[in-house]
Amino acid sequence: MIFRLALLGLFAVGLAMPLGGRAESKDDIKNCYMVYGEARYGAFAYKHVVVIKNRCEITLQCKVWTDVDPEPKQSVTVGPKGTGEVIVRNNSPARGFKAFGECEK
Numbered sequence: 414m415i416f417r418l419a420l421l422g423l424f425a426v427g428l429a430m431p432l433g434g435r436a437e438s439k440d441d442i443k444n445c446y447m448v449y450g451e452a453r454y455g456a457f458a459y460k461h462v463v464v465i466k467n468r469c470e471i472t473l474q475c476k477v478w479t480d481v482d483p484e485p486k487q488s489v490t491v492g493p494k495g496t497g498e499v500i501v502r503n504n505s506p507a508r509g510f511k512a513f514g515e516c517e518k
Contacts, residue, residue: 442517445469446491450479450512452505461502463512467491475516477501491516 447466452459463477470493476486482501491497502510 445471446473446516448477448512448514450510452508452510454508458504458506459508460500461505461510463499463501463514465489465491465497465514465516467493467495470494471518473516473518475514477512477514479513480511
């Protein structure tokens with residue numbers, strides 16, 4: 414009888430505790446970061462810069478690209494609550510572009 418009560422107690426504690434090491438969903442990770450582009454002028458041309466702002470307390474591994482340069486995707490690591498920047502194009506005559514990015518833990 415005591416064994417059954419102890420087993421039942423362990424089972425109840427196991428249900429109440431969250432599973433450790435479980436990966437957050439992709440939707441949760443998407444809420445952690447923001448991706449945008451900046452065209453910075455200098456030396457008679459524009460630099461296309463993709464900026465990633467991490468709003469969470471985890472390190473993110475990200476890949477970024479633009480509509481002008483979809484390949485190769487550039488990799489960047491962004492620390493907790495940090496900001497990362499990648500120059501995707503260095504000497505562009507145009508300033509308009511769209512930035513894209515995907516991050517994971």
